[in-house]
Amino acid sequence: MAKSLFIAEKPSVAQEFAKALKVNMTRQDGYLEGEDTVVTWCVGHLVTMSYPEVYDEKYKKWSLATLPFLPENFLYEVIPQVKKQFKIVSSLLNRKDVTTIYVCTDSGREGEYIYRLVEQQAKVNISEKTRKRVWIDSQTEEEILRGIREAKDLSEYNALSDAAYLRAKEDYLMGINFSRLLTLKYGNAISDYLQTKYTVISVGRVMTCVLGMVVRREREIRAFVKTPFYRVIAKMQAGESVIEGEFRAVEGSEYYLSPKLYRENGFREKKDAEAFVSKLSQIQPQEAVVEAVERKTEKKNPPLLFNLAELQNECSKLFKISPDETLRTVQELYEKKLVTYPRTDARVLSTAVAKEITRNLRGLCAVPSVSGFAQQVLDEGKYRNLAKTRYVNDKQITDHYAIVPTGQGIGSLKSLPERSAKVYELISRRFLSIFYPPAVYRKISLTALIGKERFFASVRVLEDEGYLAVTRERSGNEDKNDPELLKAMSSLRKGAHLPLNGMEIREGETAPPKRYNSGSMILAMENAGQLIEDEELREQIKGSGIGTSATRADILKKLISINYISLNKKTQVLTPTQLGEMIFDVVNASIRSLLNPELTASWEKGLTYVAEGSITPEEYMTKLNGFVKTRTEAVLGNNQSYALRGCFEQVSHYYKKAPAGRSTGRRTRTASGTASRRKS
Numbered sequence: 001m002a003k004s005l006f007i008a009e010k011p012s013v014a015q016e017f018a019k020a021l022k023v024n025m026t027r028q029d030g031y032l033e034g035e036d037t038v039v040t041w042c043v044g045h046l047v048t049m050s051y052p053e054v055y056d057e058k059y060k061k062w063s064l065a066t067l068p069f070l071p072e073n074f075l076y077e078v079i080p081q082v083k084k085q086f087k088i089v090s091s092l093l094n095r096k097d098v099t100t101i102y103v104c105t106d107s108g109r110e111g112e113y114i115y116r117l118v119e120q121q122a123k124v125n126i127s128e129k130t131r132k133r134v135w136i137d138s139q140t141e142e143e144i145l146r147g148i149r150e151a152k153d154l155s156e157y158n159a160l161s162d163a164a165y166l167r168a169k170e171d172y173l174m175g176i177n178f179s180r181l182l183t184l185k186y187g188n189a190i191s192d193y194l195q196t197k198y199t200v201i202s203v204g205r206v207m208t209c210v211l212g213m214v215v216r217r218e219r220e221i222r223a224f225v226k227t228p229f230y231r232v233i234a235k236m237q238a239g240e241s242v243i244e245g246e247f248r249a250v251e252g253s254e255y256y257l258s259p260k261l262y263r264e265n266g267f268r269e270k271k272d273a274e275a276f277v278s279k280l281s282q283i284q285p286q287e288a289v290v291e292a293v294e295r296k297t298e299k300k301n302p303p304l305l306f307n308l309a310e311l312q313n314e315c316s317k318l319f320k321i322s323p324d325e326t327l328r329t330v331q332e333l334y335e336k337k338l339v340t341y342p343r344t345d346a347r348v349l350s351t352a353v354a355k356e357i358t359r360n361l362r363g364l365c366a367v368p369s370v371s372g373f374a375q376q377v378l379d380e381g382k383y384r385n386l387a388k389t390r391y392v393n394d395k396q397i398t399d400h401y402a403i404v405p406t407g408q409g410i411g412s413l414k415s416l417p418e419r420s421a422k423v424y425e426l427i428s429r430r431f432l433s434i435f436y437p438p439a440v441y442r443k444i445s446l447t448a449l450i451g452k453e454r455f456f457a458s459v460r461v462l463e464d465e466g467y468l469a470v471t472r473e474r475s476g477n478e479d480k481n482d483p484e485l486l487k488a489m490s491s492l493r494k495g496a497h498l499p500l501n502g503m504e505i506r507e508g509e510t511a512p513p514k515r516y517n518s519g520s521m522i523l524a525m526e527n528a529g530q531l532i533e534d535e536e537l538r539e540q541i542k543g544s545g546i547g548t549s550a551t552r553a554d555i556l557k558k559l560i561s562i563n564y565i566s567l568n569k570k571t572q573v574l575t576p577t578q579l580g581e582m583i584f585d586v587v588n589a590s591i592r593s594l595l596n597p598e599l600t601a602s603w604e605k606g607l608t609y610v611a612e613g614s615i616t617p618e619e620y621m622t623k624l625n626g627f628v629k630t631r632t633e634a635v636l637g638n639n640q641s642y643a644l645r646g647c648f649e650q651v652s653h654y655y656k657k658a659p660a661g662r663s664t665g666r667r668t669r670t671a672s673g674t675a676s677r678r679k680s
Contacts, residue, residue: 002099005092006039006134009105009114012335013139014041017104020144030088038092042105046086047117049172050075064184068177068632070625074169076121090122093129100130103154104147107135108343108399109611110550112157113164133157137353137400138340140408163611166620170603171205173628178203178591181635186586189641193582193648201583202562203594205603206525206547207555208587212595213524214565215576215584217516222654224512229266230273231506234280234455236288236448236498241488243498245288245448245455247276253453266508277503280450288448288455290496293489296445298460299438302467304347305391305402306430308549309526311342311423316519316572319422323522323553329423330403336416337409339427343550344400345526351394353401354387363407364432369425373432373470382435391434404431429471436467444489448498461486517572518556525552528601546600578655585647589640591631 006021008014018025018032018039025032031040052059052069054077059066078086092098101124105111119126131154136147182201190199232247249255249264260272267273306314311330312323321329330342349357361383364374377383386392405428413421445458461483465472492498516524526545547555556574559565564580567573576584584595593599606623609615 001036001097003036003038003095003097004100004102005095005098006037006102006104007089007093007115007118008039008041009111010043010335011041013104014039016139016141016337017144020141021148030085031092038098040089040092041085042089042114042118043082043085045114045117046079046082046089047076047121048079049168050077052176062180062184064181064636067181067636068629069180070173070177070628074172076117078121086118086121089118093119093122093124098129100132101154102132102134102148102151104134106343107137107341108550109160109164109167109548109607112160113168116161116164131155135399136341138406138408139334139337140406142359143406159613160611162617163607166610166617166624167607169621170607170624173624174205174594175203177628177632178594181632182586182590185590185635185639186641186644189644190579190582190586190648193645193652194579199579201586202564203587203591204555204558205594206551206600207559207564208583208594209546209597209600210521210525210555211559211564211576211580211584212587213521213597214516214559214574215581217513218576218581221512221515224510226512227262227268227510229262229268229508229510230270231266231508232273232277233504233506234288234448234450235501235504236455236457237501238488238492238498241485242501243446243457243485243489245446245457247453247455250454262510270505270507273505277505280453280503283451286500288450288498288500290446290492290494290498291449291454292447292494293492294445295490296443297463298441298443300441300466301390301438302433302436302471303430305349305404305434306427307344307347307402308342309345309522309552310347311403311427312522312553313519314426315423316517316522318426319419320570320572321419322518322556322567322569322572324557325419326423327553329420330427332420333416333424333427336412337406338412338424340402340404340406341400342403343548344403345549346397346400347402348391348393348396349386349401349404350397351387351392354392357383357386360405360407360431363410364405364428366410367405367413367425367428370428370432370470373429373436377432377435386435389434403427433467433470436470437464439466439468440464442486444486446489446492450500457489459485459489516574518567518574519572521556521574522552525555528597545604546597547604578651581651582644582648585644585651586640589644589647590635590638593631 006014006017008017014032021037021039023034023037025034025037025039031038033039054075055069055071059069093101103112103115105115132148132151133154133156134144134147134151136143179200179202182203183199187199187201190201191197234245234247236243236245246265249258249261255261255276260267260269262268267276304310308327308330312326315321315326315329316323327342330339333339334342358378361374361378365371365378367374405424413424416424440463441460442463443458443460446456448455448457462468514520525547526549528545546552556565556567559580560567563577564583566575566577568575587594606615606620610617610620
């Protein structure tokens with residue numbers, strides 16, 4: 001009898017498929033089997049790229065003479081630790097009675113790569129098999145069955161597979177070549193300076209760029225010189241309230257464009273601010289005349305839904321947990337059917353999901369922390385026009401829609417760790433907020449004249465909390481209400497005279513750039529190195545960033561593990577280590593383009609073009625080989641050791657000297673996950 005084989009990425013996912021299929025199956029060693037159905041699983045990656053020495057024994061010893069290493073045909077091998085499961089999966093794929101293969105690995109580039117490697121290494125005769133790709137957004141029974149029912153021929157994902165292979169080849173070639181190249185060329189320079197035994201310089205397409213972002217920001221902070229400035233505040237009496245107006249040297253002011261000012265609202269020297277106050281104090285009567293009053297209503301819409309980067313940023317801010325911990329947590333929620341697929345870049349829903357959104361809402365009615373909001377959305381029909389809002393856009397979805405609660409798996413909430421429960425509630429509140437109206441603020445702005453100089457004041461009060469009723473418990477962004485001040489300013493009219501209660505000089509100073517924290521770094525990576533705080537602007541410029549939603553957390557984790565950057569677990573702030581800064585200087589002096597966020601993002605964009613079919617894999621590989629070859633040759637033809645010594649000296653006094661003899665050259669892994677072995 002012909003059988004269908006379902007192959008999942010993990011054992012737990014395979015179990016969910018087996019349950020959804022509702023077929024009587026018996027457990028075998030590494031798979032489940034029924035009358036016409038077999039379910040098996042990988043355990044993550046089963047196959048990996050081979051070390052260079054597998055190609056030729058000469059590559060085992062690191063040598064400049066063997067670089068660049070650019071194989072025409074790449075070799076792959078089974079990972080020793082999972083050889084048993086590979087044999088099981090391989091035998092099932094090649095069984096004569098298995099005529100249809102359902103590929104159920106994670107629905108994304110990496111999941112596609114995991115399966116294709118297994119199929120390739122198992123030497124499956126694909127002409128004898130029907131291969132279907134199951135693409136799902138959650139592990140609920142309905143979604144699994146829909147994915148199976150609508151499964152497309154695997155060949156429709158060949159372009160995605162090509163991009164996956166190229167991503168691995170790119171990381172492998174850059175990691176192998178540049179790590180060996182720079183280690184052989186400059187590893188001793190670092191070791192000599194630090195007085196250590198040896199140093200392996202680990203280089204990667206993405207991680208080196210991220211290291212560069214952290215080091216550059218640290219150096220900007222060090223180079224920053226604080227500039228003091230002095231603001232002049234007029235205290236104007238309006239009934240029982242005091243309105244504070246700030247001087248600004250706008251057009252018409254005696255100080256307009258004056259070199260005595262730092263920007264338009266602050267004097268560079270305190271004496272000039274004092275002279276200004278003294279001059280205004282001589283004006284009689286001591287009062288301010290209202291020149292203009294502007295009243296307006298401002299609306300703040302609910303934010304877009306979470307993608308992985310936004311969720312990682314929010315969890316870093318609110319819960320002080322790293323992007324890696326956030327990904328692990330949301331992956332756990334996904335596997336418990338509580339939320340949709342986490343490794344997504346989209347922040348909107350699809351039209352199809354919007355039509356069935358009541359399922360999600362009904363499930364949330366059983367979640368105590370948000371049940372009242374979910375029930376209100378259902379009772380009042382707030383969901384009916386969802387498809388017409390900015391939260392639904394099929395064009396903004398590539399592989400998966402935003403992370404939202406499924407409304408299922410609620411029974412497992414009681415057993416969730418506290419952190420997981422908090423993250424689930426955060427996702428649920430963000431989801432529910434999109435069904436609520438904007439928050440409404442009333443803003444009153446005042447311009448007042450003292451002599452010929454203008455002072456400005458404004459008050460902003462929350463009139464209708466709208467969606468903030470849902471998110472405010474977790475957002476921490478409540479606005480302070482001052483009804484008395486609002487009342488006083490509301491009653492003012494042009495020409496009103498306000499007695500002065502004196503003037504005050506307030507000292508301020510310019511602030512240095514902020515260090516990245518783990519969350520803001522994820523956002524900066526998503527936006528090709530730009531740390532953009534404004535949510536709306538981030539969406540406007542969004543494109544392929546540095547790395548992907550699935551890999552960014554691991555990149556940070558690796559940089560920390562190899563001691564290139566440090567993470568303060570309490571604050572989640574990232575800073576470079578001395579070794580990290582030295583590695584930066586080496587790369588900056590030899591292969592500077594690796595530190596360029598825009599260039600790194602362009603490589604990722606190129607992979608996207610391959611996945612879309614816009615460019616061929618051959619075109620991409622030609623450019624990749626050319627890049628590795630030219631950069632390698634340039635380094636081989638130069639020696640920057642002397643110049644680097646000066647760079648190391650400049651950095652050293654910011655760090656305590658490491659104990660002599662401590663090795664910094666432990667065995668590491670390259671960006672592609674391929675081990676870099678130190679030279680013999």
